Amino acid sequence: MTEPLLRVENLRKYFAHTKGILAAKNMGQVKAVDDINFTIATGETLGLVGESGCGKTTTSKLILHLENPTSGKVLLQGKPIHGMEREALRDYRADVQAVFQDPWSSLNPRMTIGKIISESLTVTKWGKRAEIEERVRDLLIEVGLRPEHAQQYPHEFSGGQRQRIALASALASKPKLIVLDEPVSALDVSIRAQILNLLKDIQERENVAYLLIAHNLATVRHMAHQTAVMYLGQIVEYAPTKSLFDDVQHPYTKALFSAVLPDHPDLQNDEIVLAGEVPSPLDPPSGCRFHTRCPFVMPECSQEEPPLRETKPGHLVACHLYPTA
């Protein structure tokens, strides 16, 4: 088997939960990410879905080398990324870039667009000044802006245009992977489609892979080759997107799908309305973490943690309803 572009192995991130400002008393650990595994292939998109607090952003920070894991590994083309030498880390930063949700705070207001986009090129001494200017021009055109925008400042642009600028800046170093953390959630409906189409065009042209974090399932359906569903720090279902959407298996995924609002008034879903809210990651439920809210709960669910098992080719589910085929 060939090594995928990115591999995440038994990755864990626990945060110390402290209370009180001076006598920071340790109150236990927030298990933000708790033993997850996935891979991303070259030029493909992995969609990561789940409700707020389930660990999506922590996962992306681990991959971006902005956090160190409590245990486990992130490997780019087979090489572990944590504990790298400074030089290797610089290369890694060029290979793995990010675009975040909030286009209002992610761009430095005092820098021109040209400066923002060329920052990573200047740092890595990518080329001569004229070459860098040429690259900025090309990038602006690639994301649907105009070369003369290089002289302007972020406040002169709308939210959608700012996401284009953020994307141009992420693309500058010709990355292999871009982490997209809710890239269109803050944008207006009519602007979202423009950005999603742009992301697809770029992927086709540049063969870049995406880790797409999103809470809108239809967006993931539209963008992702593979999809992983997270609940309380763990992956509960992981499958090729088509397989997942055609045959949802995990009860939590079913609940997420049934909470999707209808596309038409006559298409009311069979709703699985979950009782209560997500429990605290400080003290997650025993056994299956979903058992406190699961409509199909069985006695073994609170006793034993269900492993991710393959129920059909490439389709993994962590649930006692699905013993190995």
Place this chain on the structure above:
Amino acid sequence: MSDDIVLDVHDLHTHFFLRRGVVKAVDGVSFSLRRGEVLGLVGESGCGKSVTALSLLRLLPKGAARTVQGEIELEGEDILKTSDREMRQIRGRKIAMILQDPQTSLNPVFSIGNQLRETIAKHFPGPGGTVTQRAIEALRNVRLAAPEQRMDQYPHQLSGGMKQRVVGAIAISCEPLVMIADEPTTALDVTIQLQYLNLLKELQEASNMAILFITHDFGVVAKMCDHVAVMYAGRIVERGPVRQVFDNPTHPYTQALIASVPKMGDQRGRLHTIEGQPPEFSDLPVGCRFAPRCAFVEDKCLSTYPTDFSVGNGHTSACWKLEKPE
């Protein structure tokens, strides 16, 4: 006019008077709400939905904004002509509201019980015990577990979804005729949103109150509303019964907006897009405000704002395409 109509808004104009000029955030908006009707007001951010809501409640930022024209008839009486004192009685009792961020509706220093009792006592003065009973009942109505204990809790002790339920409890505690819900679930997670929408629907059906449901999400409209009005740059461009508008959207903006939303059944492919972005209020096009982005634009669109044309059954559309030839 049918006397079933509880709220009739006619040609509403609300302007912001700023140093850099006048912003006509609501520029000739008309709609009506029947008893028990749920009307969706959809549109992108900045199109004037919240300013419409604040105009109806007469809660516009003092000094900055003013309703300069129009009528807002609540049970036949123009509330723009009532005194501030009368308006305070109407607010809460006849028109209640739920806003997007429960944080802005709840006071952090008072207990849940205190805030509920205050609203109830204002409109249904009575012995303390009766008011308290009514407050507990309101919390029970929004399905908060252990309502008696909740009375003593403070907003920060509750999750976002629970706080929004408390806001809902306060809003319905005085059995209003009309509820204005301004993006009440936008900040909630999807499974919590579903719980909340089901709750609102249930309460609405039980009490037969009318709801003006403001949202940017056509899914919310499909789930909740009987009628829908689509707003663009300060005006309503299309409105009608919800099935008709979904089956046969007639305004190019509505058509494009519905088409640009990814659907659950969609394969990977290209999405329909609307190029450009909504106009600035400081620089509105002379004719149709959608003209610069419209795929069907003609000369007339650029010079004159279209009137509402009927496309049948209370379904209207402000687009020159729908003008019948003489």
